[in-house]
Structures are given as C-alpha cells and as structure tokens.
Amino acid sequence: MKPTDVKDPDYFHKVVDCQWACPAHTPVPEYIRLIAQGKFTEAYLVNRRSNVFPGILGRVCDRPCEPACRRGRVEEEPVAICRLKRVAADHRDEVAHLVPQRPERTNGKKIALVGAGPASLTVANDLAPLGYECTVFEAMHRPGGLMISNIPAFRLPEEVLDEEIGYIEKMGVEIKLNHRVESLKALKDEGYDAIFIGSGAPKGKDLKIEGRDEAEANIHIGIEWLENVAFEHTKAIGKKVLIIGVGNTAMDCCRTSLRLGADDVKVMARKPREFFKASPWELEDAEEENVEILVNHSPKRFVVENGKLTGMEFELMEYQLDESGRITDTKVAGRKIIPCDDVILAIGQENAFPWIERDAGIEFDKWGVPIVDETTHESTVKGVFFGGDSAFGPKNIIWAVEHGHQAAISIHKHCQGESVAERMPRGLNLNSAKMGVNEWMYSNAFDASDRREMPLVELKQRLADRRKEVEVGFTDEQIITEVQRCLNCDVQTVFEAPLCKECDACLDICPVDCLSIVPAAEEADLRQTLRVPANNTEQAVYVSEPLRDTGRVMVKDEDLCLHCGLCAERCPTSAWDMQDADIFIPHAIEEAEGVAAE
Amino acid sequence: MTSMPKPKISKHLPTNALGLTIRNYEGVMSTLCAGCGHDSVTAALVQAFWELNLAPESAAKVSGIGCSSKTTAYFMGQSHGINCVHGRMPSVATGANAVNGDLHYIGISGDGDSLSIGFGQFAHAIRRNLNMLYMIENNGVYGLTKGQFSASADIGTKSKKGLANEQTPIDPCVQALTLGAGFVARSFSGDKSQLVPLIKAALMHKGFAVIDVISPCVTFNDHAGSTKSYAHTYKYYHPLVHTDFVAQADEITGAPDEDGLLSVTLHDGGVLRLRQTESDYDPRDRAQAIETLMTPSDSGEIRTGLLYLNEDMGDMHASNSLPARPLNTIPQDVLCPGSEALAKLQARYR
DSSP: OOOOOOOEEEEEHHHHHHHHHSSTTOHHHHHHHHHHTTTTHHHHHHHHHHHSHHHHHHHHOOOHHHHHHHHHHHSOOOHHHHHHHHHHHHHHHTTTTTTTOOOOOOOOOEEEEESSHHHHHHHHHHGGGGGOOOEEEEESSSSSSHHHHTSOOOSSSSHHHHHHHHHHHHTOOOOEEEOOOHHHHHHHHHTTTEEEEEOOOOOOOOOOBBTTTTTGGGGGEEHHHHHHHHHTTTOOOOOOEEEEEHHHHHHHHHHHHTTOOOEEEEEOOOOOOOOOOOHHHHHHHHTTOOOOOOEEEEEEEEEEETTTTEEEEEEEEEEEEEESSOOEEEEEEEEEEEEEEEEEESSSOOOOTSOOOOTTTBBBBBSSSOOOOTTTBBBTTTTTOOTHHHHSOOOHHHHHHHHHHHHHHHHHHHHHTTOOOOOOOOOEEEOEEEETEEEEEOOOOOOOOOOOOBBBBHHHHHHHHSSSSSSSOHHHHHHHHHHOOOOOOTTTEEEGGOOOOOEEEEHHOOOOOEEEEOOOHHHHHHHHHHOOOOTTTTTTTEEEEEEEETEEEEEEOOOOOOOOHHHHHHHHTTOOEEEEEEOOOHHHHHHHHOOOOO | OOOOOOOOOOOOOOOOOOOOOOGBBBOOOSOOOOTEEEHHHHHHHHHHHTTTOOOOOEEEEEOOHHHHHGGGGOTTTTSSEEEEEOOOOHHHHHHHHHOTSSSSEEEEEEHHHHTTTTTHHHHHHHHHHOSSSHHHHHHEEEGGGGGGTTTOOOOOOOOOSOOBOOOOOOOOOHHHHHHOOOOOEETTTHHHHHHHHHHHHHHHSSSEEEEEOOOOOTTTTTTTTOSSSSHHHHHHHSSSEEEEEEESOOOOOOOOSSTEEEEETTTOOEEEEESSSSSOOOTTOOOHHHHHHHHHTTTTOOEHHHHHEOOOOHHHHHHHTTOOOGGGGHHEEEEEEEOHHHHHHHHHHH
16 A cells, blocks of 8 residues: 555545535634634634535534544544534624625626525625625525525524625625526526526425325425415414424424424324434434424325315335345335324425526436536536536535535636636645644643533423524533534644654554554555554545654554544654644635635 | 543443453553653553453552553553562562462563662572563663663663763573573564563463563663664564464464474463474573573574473472462461460470
C-alpha cells in the first residue's frame, strides 16, 4: 500500500466525518470550538458561510452529520451538532452588518430564480453580493418554500425564517411573491442571463384505492394539507386521524393533527420499523406526543358509510427478513378495519413541471425528472440550472443549499463566459496546533459525558398553540457540556516518518489502539495485521513512508481516533503532531475573486 | 509524560476469558519522559497478563528505586504491590513469596537497582530460585540522577556530553546464568512480538525468571555514540531464538516439525515453542549460553531471545518445604499454635 498523501484535501476532510457527511461541508468542529469560547456570532457566521440558514437548520436539518459523527462509534450517541448550531443562532449578536452586503453597483447580469425555497435563496445569497441582479419568482404569498409551507411552526418559528431570508433580501434580491411562473419559454424571452429553477417537488402522491373518490372530503394530501394549515386555510380536523406513510412529512402531519383538535392519531406503516424513512429523532418526537405508530399495515380500501369516511381497511402483513435485514418474503396474515374521521396521505412527493413546455429544450428522464449535471447543475439547455428537490427529486434543506452554492458557481462562470465544468478545486491548510509542551490550541481532553437532552415545552401547553415552539433550546449547563463532547476531528494527527525512532510510545498511550508499526503490505492484508484489525473499511488507514531503522511503516486506523493528541504528547521527536486542518470549500465569491487555498 | 491520563475507552476492544479488556490491566498515568522504553515494557506486561487471562489481583508487583521501579504504578492498578527500599526488592519479594506462593510475583528493577546497590540481593534471589518474574529495564544510565553511566554501560559507549565509559559492564544475563537461574532471556522494549511471549513464558515458569530488557533512556542515553539507544539497538538487534508461548488452553497449531523447532512444556501445561534463528544454538545448554554471551561478536550484534531454560529445578517453596497454602488462608488457630505450645517450646530450651 502506498504512503498516504495527506496533501490531498479530501483525505483529512473525510476524517472530519461530520463535515464530510454534510452536503454543504459545514466545518462543524470549528464552530463548536467557537461556541465553547462563547463566540456565538463567529460560530453563526462560520455556519452561515456554508449552510446560509443556521437558525433554520439548527432546528430542522436532516442532520446527515450526526449519524456520521465519530463520537457515535466511540460511545453510544453522536454530538448534538444540530442543537449546537441552534445555540450559535440563539445566542449571537446582531449580524446584519456582518453578512455579505448589497454591492454598490450591480454588474448588469440578470438572473431569474424560480421558487423562493432554500435552493434559490442560496443562489441569490451567493450571487447578489457579487453584483448579479437576482429576481426570485414565488407562487405563494410568503418566501421560504417548503420551509414555511410544510414545516410546522412548532418546529420552525416564522420569525426565524423571516430573519434569515431577510438578510438575503437586503442584499438587493427582489422576491416577487404571488407570482407563479406559468411558462419557461416566456421567462426565457424576458432576456435573463441565466435561469435557476428551484421549484421543489410540490406534488404529493395520492393513493388511488377503493373509496378514494367517495371519501374525498376527509382524505388529504400531506404536503398540501400542511400548507393549508400553515396559511390558515385549514383550522380543524376530526378526532380520529390516520396518517398513511412514515416519513418526516408523516411526522409533521401527525403532530399538526394533534394541535388541530385530533386526540387519537395513528401513523400507519406498511413495513417494520427498521424500514421507516423518518429520522429517528422525528419518530421519537411524535411518540413523545402519544402518537401511535402501527407497523405492518398495508392500506386496502377506504371504508365509506352513507357517503362519509368511517375508517380504513388494512392488510396485516408478515415479512420474512434475511440476515442482512432485506425482505425475502411477504405474506398477508389478515385484515383489519381501523375507524377514523380523517386520513392524511404522506407517502411521498414528486417533481412537477407543468410550466416547462416539452419543446423548451429541457430533457426529462422517463420519471419526469429533468436531466441535470450533478456537478454544474446545468440542464440540457445552456444557462438553465436546477437545484433543490426539483433537480434530483426530494432530498432536504441542506442538500438544497449545497445545490444552490454549486449552481451559483456555474451561473457566475456562465455569465462570465467561462467553462462551467472547470471549477476551483477544494484546498487544505494544515497548521500545527502546538502551543507549548503538552499544550494545544484546542481542548484535547476527552469528556465522557453523555449527550444532552433537549428540554421541551410541557405537552398540554404545546398542543394548545400550533405555533408554540416545542424545543426550548439548550441551557447554559447543557451547552458547556455538549461542546466538550466534540472530539475536534479537524485537528489532525500528522506523521513525519523521518523523525520516528520506533520507541512505541504512541502505540502504548493510544486510548483506542489505532496505531501500529507493521511491515508494509497491501491494504487488505495490512488492515488485518494491525493491533486492532481495521475492519471498518469506510474509514481510511493512514500509512507512513518506511521508517528509518526497520523499514516498517506506521499505520493509523482513522476509525476510532479520539484526536486527543496523546500520541503527539508522548512522541519524543514530534514525529506525531496535531495540526488544524482547514478544509477550503470554494463558493462563488472565491471563484469571482480567484482566491484559492493558501 | 502526557497532560492527562489515557481516556478509558473500551467499546472497540475484545475481552479475555475473564471478561476483561486490556484497559482493565492498565494503571495510573505514567510520569516518565515521553518515549521512555519503560512505558513500552509496561505495555508489554499489560498485554501478556491480559492474554494469559490472569486476574489482576493474582499479581503482586514489587520494585525498588529508580525510573524502572516507578513503573509498577503504571500497570495493573488492581494488583498487590510494594515499592520498597533501593536494591532490596528481592528480599521483600522473598518474604511475600514465602507466605503466599499463589500470587504471580513481578519484580521490576533497573540496571542501577539490580547491578549496583542491589547486586547482592539479585544474586541471592537467584540462589533461592524464588518463583518470580524479574524484569531488568536496562538503559545503561542512571536516568533519575541525570544520566551517569550505570554498571551495565558498555566500554566505549558515550555519555550525552560525549565522554566514553571505560569500566567493564556487568551483563545481568551472564550473571544469572552463572548463578544458576532457570530462565534467562534478553529482549528489547521496541519488540513486543518478542517481549510479550517471553513475559508470558516467564510468568508460567516455576522459579526465578529474569528478562533483561534493553529499554532506552530517551532523555540521557539515546544519542549517537550510545550503545543503548533505539537506533543502535535496532541496528544490531539479533534474536538467537524465536519464542512462541502457547497456553495450555489454546489449540496448538502450526508446523511442529518445522526445522529447528523445539517444544518445551512448562509446569502449568503451557508450551514454549522455540525456533532457532541461527544454527546450533540450544537454549537448554547452559555452557553454550554463557559461551555465546561471553564471546564478543565481530559485528557487534546484540543477542536476544530466550537464552536459557531449565524447567527441572525446584523453587524456594520446594527446597524449603514451605506450606503450599498461603498463610492468609490458614485458620488462625492452626497458624498460631497458642501460648501453650509456646510454653512447651520454651521449656525445651530451659
């Protein structure tokens, strides 16, 4: 196996599991350290550079970072990264003057953005300060897209949305509300230099089974129903409600039903719990509000009596699973009618582009999804870009933000007459974190505390007011503890082979036994010769150049490293050093200014 | 030393037959210099004890004075132990062993503690064939008093200031062989693949087992010109015998009829598998062992491995007919015959 090239920006980036897993590559350990120092404003701005909406995402992000968090491999629970993001947003000072500002003059390039959701808003956030004239077209009477229409206010207060969208508006972005785009051709004819389509996946899936049409009045499509609630067109629902589907939208529907007067809400799942699409914490939040989740119920028909919905019939399913948890056999074990007053369908959503003429040049695949380049986000028509759910189907807010960043780079290059495919590479700056003997510029001690639990508003109080935010936010004690749980994975262990005298000091002190000095071998064999075999092949092994005295190699399994720096503290020659890895992720502004990594 | 103790994380670690991870065999934070060989010896002891499935409380750690003697605090925090007077560890170990022969005695000493102030004690512990593992963490200098040459410093080796040593070194392995030790080995802190099996075998050997471990002093004796530096030891490192310890409970696999392979059964039923790495060296031949060690090598090689083994010697308990049971398990009325018996005894001398 060849020595590891630590100059490759992706090598150490992958070690920072949270940052690598985050679509927008938010430098999580960096902002957690800032919070630990009480620098909430700085922590907010570090977040904002990557994910644009820290206050929003600190509440409702899908958190791909948390399942990736190294802490979850070292002990039971990952760091409460999302909660800490909210801490930065809650405790910061005024940042209106610190975010990118409206330029003195524009550059004359006009950009049309369809849909005022997170994707379009990110594009505007990246381009408006550079002088681009951005116009956002929004069908609803408020900006935010699904963030306002689909995410209930008890999870995401409107003030938070308004404030963070407001920063972008103040950059000189024009948001045309109540302005549904009806024709791409007509939009193109208006002479924009580029068009960005971030119109989401606005079509909720229907369930066409027996009784559907007769019971129309009491059957609701989840995302439409949530929008009607958010904009107060719907203010009540029956006492007994069934939610069909078990994704995150289903969780929002069941919890919203409770706030609109339902007292018996059941979420009906076709498969066992391990197949649920909803995030574990959203399931927990719903169950905490006494929502019942029934597994292995497959919808058969709506039961209608005297023209009114009275219940729903399900087939009771039995599944055979193999060792890897895949379904190998399905059996219907019986049938059951469950009475209800209303049914909400939350079984998925789809892209819908009724406004894009089929002869406008945009090619679609057989599922009606536009063909979009995954890097440049350009469609089959030059100058027309897609992002967010409209690009590759439903994902989440943080993906929409990253799509926006990448599309903004493409739009900038397109408007400057440059190739959209030639993009600035990612970079890496490594700086020693050593401050003195056994002193580092980060807190390297391991804190064994358990993950802190978010305090919640008392149940009765929260059900009484649909807008009452359920999560209170971390207390001071919780913040102080939770920040210390972060392992500082961005402070890297960097090895200088020529300095090593093979004294074994680092091997002996490593608390997770991740270091070994072994004869060089091919990776698969090498992984098995280590003191603790490196069986998690998703994590890299760091292999040194041959060592001076024996020609063996130093190998580090990155999987469980605590980044505690004990190897560097024990090293008599500083062959091991702890170095702060600053991962440089270029955005449109760096492309415009030509500033790469130092 | 480090700024903090090793965090106790064991989720990733296997457990041994006692359900313990290797973490359960560690001790308090080491205060030795970063890179000290002694810390590696400590780690090897921890590993050997864990692999042998011995309960930490079945060990008694004894030591004298010196950097080496501090290390008993750094492993098996749940064991018995005493850190006693300089050079007098063998006497204390003898007393402890006499009253409780069931424990595994681990004596940790250094070249100063064993070859200078405690030389006589070292010799007589061997004569008594005390059942213990006697580790000499040998670095050729008095590290705790800033690096003067010790009695094991080779002729010509240079001090940190550049002065050469002119006095003849004492070789603890040659001394142990001439004094009649039944288990004599030399190893290197940088080679746990050799050291760990040796420690396991030594713990299972019934009698005095000495392992002289070259354990470089990273602060005072790890420079060019030193013959006990990491670089010098790696360069001239030469195992005479390859040692594999197979515990009684383990399945014995491999090729027993491989050329030069020698199996020796230890008193507990475990098997030592020795493979010659050089022709005609037989670790059961005491005279050959002494001759080999005393013949200077042209290439300057440092001969390591299990140099001599004799499983047929009775230990101190056997030769002195000491009680097999530890005294603390013998009921008080048996242990102390009472004033009547005392009066009777005294009457015999009237």
